[in-house]
Amino acid sequence: MKITFRKYEVKLGSRTYKVLIPIPDIEDLYVVSTDATGAVILGNECSLEKFENILTVAATNKDSIIFIPSRKNELTEYLLDRWSNKDNGNDLVLLHHTIQFKRNDWKAIRSLIRKSKNENIEEIIVTKDQEGTRNLSKYWYREHKDYLDIKEQYETLFLIGSKEIFVNISIDSREVREEGRDLYVSHPGYHAHEHIDYYERRKHNKDYKDVGWSLCLDFYDRELWKR
Numbered sequence: 001m002k003i004t005f006r007k008y009e010v011k012l013g014s015r016t017y018k019v020l021i022p023i024p025d026i027e028d029l030y031v032v033s034t035d036a037t038g039a040v041i042l043g044n045e046c047s048l049e050k051f052e053n054i055l056t057v058a059a060t061n062k063d064s065i066i067f068i069p070s071r072k073n074e075l076t077e078y079l080l081d082r083w084s085n086k087d088n089g090n091d092l093v094l095l096h097h098t099i100q101f102k103r104n105d106w107k108a109i110r111s112l113i114r115k116s117k118n119e120n121i122e123e124i125i126v127t128k129d130q131e132g133t134r135n136l137s138k139y140w141y142r143e144h145k146d147y148l149d150i151k152e153q154y155e156t157l158f159l160i161g162s163k164e165i166f167v168n169i170s171i172d173s174r175e176v177r178e179e180g181r182d183l184y185v186s187h188p189g190y191h192a193h194e195h196i197d198y199y200e201r202r203k204h205n206k207d208y209k210d211v212g213w214s215l216c217l218d219f220y221d222r223e224l225w226k227r
Contacts (some may be wrong), residue, residue, distance in 0.1 A: 003053055005066075007122040010112050010217060012105055018064045019113060020057075020122065026050045030220070031070045031090040031157050032083045037213050039150075039157055041088070041196075042220035048177035053126045055170035058094040059163045061124070065099065067113070068092040071155060078227040079220075091156045094166065097149070109152045147201035150213040165199055172196065172217055180219025193218040 005020040029047040032040050043051060051068075056064050071091045075084055095101055148169075149160040159169075172194040179192040197215040 001053060001126045003057060003124050003126055005122045005124065008113050008116055008118070009107045010109050012108055012112070012118070015105075017099075017101075019067055019109065020061070020064050021034075021067045021069065021113075022050070022054055024037070025072060026054075026068060026070065027073065028222070029068070029070050029092075030073055030075060030079060031068075032075065032079055033086050033090060033157075034083055034214070035085055035151065038215070039152065039213070040216045040218050041092070041157075042079070042083075042218045043177075044219070044221035044224075045177050048173050048180075048219070049191060052170045052173035052177065055094070055166045056126050057124050058096075059166035059170065062096045062098055062163070064095070065101065065109075066094040067110075068094075076222050076227065078222070078225070088155070090152065092155060093156055093158045095158070095160055096162060097160055100184060103151055103153050103158060106156060106158075108143045110156075141160070148196070148199040149201055149217055150197070159196075161199070168199060169196055169217070176217055176219050181221065181224065184219070184221070184224060191219045 004023050006023055006190075008019045008021075010017045010019055017138045026047050028044050030042045030050060032042065039053060054066060054068065069091050071089050075089050080087070093106070110191060144161050146164055149158075151158040151160070176192045176194055183190055183192045194217045195215070196217055197213050200212050200215070203212045
């Protein structure tokens with residue numbers, strides 16, 4: 001499969017960032033904030049398949065920031081009433097730890113992209129292991145450093161990880177997509193989901209309890225659910 005991106009090279013101070021934006025936009029993908037440290041990414045079969053493929057691209061493009069402008073997708077009444085703590089959804093940004101990205105720069109980068117007249121088109125072939133599996137046990141060991149960092153700022157949810165992290169989330173997206181429709185039809189009211197926060201860097205408070213984000217990837221088809 002081939003995915004097309006708009007490519008920008010954004011200069012900010014002494015840094016140059018390569019930003020990829022998938023085209024066309026991913027319809028029916030919602031990035032919803034539920035509270036100060038909680039969010040959910042929802043999509044139907046089509047949008048989750050596109051997200052799955054973009055995650056595969058993110059895994060192998062360590063020098064690129066992938067920007068998914070999902071805030072354009074207006075939240076349905078159901079999402080506003082049952083899920084969101086805000087009137088709008090968030091955009092989504094995927095990048096590797098190695099970019100050493102400063103989140104405070106994102107507002108300026110986004111503004112420069114919108115004003116830029118120097119965009120290029122890049123096509124990337126997606127190849128992936130359809131039988132791929134995840135080694136989830138290692139995320140329980142604190143000495144392991146291959147973690148996902150989750151941040152929210154400037155109406156954007158940032159997922160900062162590594163090749164392995166993005167491959168794992170891509171597999172999660174595939175499983176939610178494949179299971180979602182049948183599960184809902186068989187058990188109305190239930191929906192397939194996977195906890196992406198499983199990969200998050202472990203943090204503990206003074207009582208040694210885990211603290212951090214709650215982040216799920218959920219199946220949601222507004223036409224099927226009729227809401």
